[in-house]
Amino acid sequence: MAKYRLSLAEQETIIRYDMETKVALIDTASPQTIKRLDKLVAQHPDVYKLVNSDPNYFAKKYSVPMEYIKFGKPISEERRAKLRQAAINNGLCNPSASVG
Numbered sequence: 001m002a003k004y005r006l007s008l009a010e011q012e013t014i015i016r017y018d019m020e021t022k023v024a025l026i027d028t029a030s031p032q033t034i035k036r037l038d039k040l041v042a043q044h045p046d047v048y049k050l051v052n053s054d055p056n057y058f059a060k061k062y063s064v065p066m067e068y069i070k071f072g073k074p075i076s077e078e079r080r081a082k083l084r085q086a087a088i089n090n091g092l093c094n095p096s097a098s099v100g
Contacts (some may be wrong), residue, residue, distance in 0.1 A: 006058060015069060022066045025051065029059040037062050 006029055013033050017024035028034055040048040041062065052061040075083070087093035 004057075017066045017069065024064050024066045024069045026062045026064065027059065028062075029057060031058070034058075034060050 011030045013026065013028040013030050015024055015026050026033075026037065028037070037048065037060070038050070041050050047064060047068070049063045050060060051063050054060070084093060088095050
């Protein structure tokens with residue numbers, strides 16, 4: 001039987017939290033998000049927890065203190081250009097890489 005591959009639309013991430021428990025639950029089927037969170041679980045097991053893993057759908061659920069969930073405002077094009085130039089100067093970015 002062939003393994004089912006999730007479409008890009010199905011590779012969603014849902015973050016839920018409530019004000020009583022102060023714990024955020026992150027449900028994700030995004031391979032990039034899973035890789036990032038698995039790394040955080042390994043590096044910081046006292047903070048990031050793997051709650052559930054569903055190998056049939058390549059989905060995982062994590063818990064993290066709500067204070068780790070942040071929302072930021074977009075940066076200006078001027079600030080983006082300065083950050084990109086600093087990354088290039090420090091060898092962290094390919095100067096010919098596309099921006100966007």
